[in-house]
Amino acid sequence: MVDRIPLSGPAMRAYTSDHPCTWCDGCGNYGIWSALKRALVELGIDPWNVLLCFDVGCHGNMSDKILGYRFHGLHGRVIPLAAGAKIANPELTVIALGGDGASFSEGIGHLVHGIRSNYDITFILHNNANYGLTTGQASALTPQGQPMNSSPEGIPERTLNSMDFVFSLEPTFVARGFSGAIPQLTTIFKAAIEHRGFSYVDVLQACPTYNRFATHEYLMERCFDIAGEKYDAADLSRARALAVDTTGRIVTGVLYCQSAVPSFMHQLATRRAAQTTLVEEVGLRDVASLCSVFQ
Numbered sequence: 601m602v603d604r605i606p607l608s609g610p611a612m613r614a615y616t617s618d619h620p621c622t623w624c625d626g627c628g629n630y631g632i633w634s635a636l637k638r639a640l641v642e643l644g645i646d647p648w649n650v651l652l653c654f655d656v657g658c659h660g661n662m663s664d665k666i667l668g669y670r671f672h673g674l675h676g677r678v679i680p681l682a683a684g685a686k687i688a689n690p691e692l693t694v695i696a697l698g699g700d701g702a703s704f705s706e707g708i709g710h711l712v713h714g715i716r717s718n719y720d721i722t723f724i725l726h727n728n729a730n731y732g733l734t735t736g737q738a739s740a741l742t743p744q745g746q747p748m749n750s751s752p753e754g755i756p757e758r759t760l761n762s763m764d765f766v767f768s769l770e771p772t773f774v775a776r777g778f779s780g781a782i783p784q785l786t787t788i789f790k791a792a793i794e795h796r797g798f799s800y801v802d803v804l805q806a807c808p809t810y811n812r813f814a815t816h817e818y819l820m821e822r823c824f825d826i827a828g829e830k831y832d833a834a835d836l837s838r839a840r841a842l843a844v845d846t847t848g849r850i851v852t853g854v855l856y857c858q859s860a861v862p863s864f865m866h867q868l869a870t871r872r873a874a875q876t877t878l879v880e881e882v883g884l885r886d887v888a889s890l891c892s893v894f895q
């Protein structure tokens with residue numbers, strides 16, 4: 601893995617868009633945005649070799665604040681979009697970015713099948729523990745009883761333990777980062793991109809406007825980098841126990857990595873012997889006669 605910006609390859613400006621950011625002051629999306637660009641640059645990935653797929657939400661507004669190929673899809677549907685693109689062109693680096701609202705409610709089924717299929721994509725969860733874009737509604741990851749804009753008395757439902765849920769699906773890569781720790785987040789993103797399978801990265805993201813319970817300061821005090829300790833990231837049950845327990849310190853870093861499980865394309869019998877990508881196999885077709893049916 602490259603630790604510094606390489607002498608050749610893209611520079612940060614290759615990913616720099618002219619569009620100004622519109623996130624609130626202090627929003628954790630700034631940190632995730634910076635770390636993502638830095639990770640791509642440090643890995644020497646040019647913008648024309650990456651596809652960034654965005655869900656709908658505050659985080660999704662990153663789609664025109666960064667360069668590279670980008671797709672801004674429907675709420676909760678980012679994983680199938682990204683998986684389809686990767687299947688069509690396995691040579692692309694494909695990254696999907698989604699919010700906690702989208703990923704653990706509208707799109708939870710896609711998350712389940714993304715992990716079990718082990719598509720070779722990186723999934724970055726912008727976990728601000730609320731529906732930010734729709735002005736601070738409770739999501740499945742908001743603490744039970746926490747007063748929110750749409751539920752001043754707090755929601756009655758129990759909070760979904762997202763990490764326990766993800767580990768129950770036998771993932772091949774799980775990491776947790778914090779939007780205020782950009783160098784560590786960069787290292788995590790690089791490891792996730794390099795993993796050959798579905799990489800799940802939970803980023804605890806500050807949302808000063810609507811999340812008053814897990815603030816930047818709160819996360820700063822509790823987040824602890826496991827990279828500084830002797831740690832075996834191949835031990836699933838230890839990783840799961842560490843990930844689930846956030847009562848004291850919150851363990852961050854690459855928590856689990858299993859590279860022996862083949863990715864979806866390597867399991868797909870019909871593609872195993874293929875010498876070309878599906879994108880290369882798509883021929884040019886004249887669809888004029890087909891369109892005439894609908895005139």
Ligand SMILES: Cc1ncc(C[n+]2csc(CCOP(=O)(O)OP(=O)(O)O)c2C)c(N)n1
Nearest residue numbers: 657658659675699700701702730731732733
């Ligand atoms: C199927 C569907 N449901 C709901 C919405 C409305 N909606 C748009 S963004 C959003 C909140 C997004 O929250 P989250 O996914 O956590 O992202 P954040 O804004 O917090 O980054 C909602 C409910 C929608 N566009 N489509």
Ligand code: SF4
Nearest residue numbers: 623624627658732807
């Ligand atoms: S509402 Fe929260 S997540 Fe959305 S831009 Fe503002 S601080 Fe960021």
Ligand SMILES: [Mg+2]
Nearest residue numbers: 699700730732
């Ligand atoms: Mg959210």
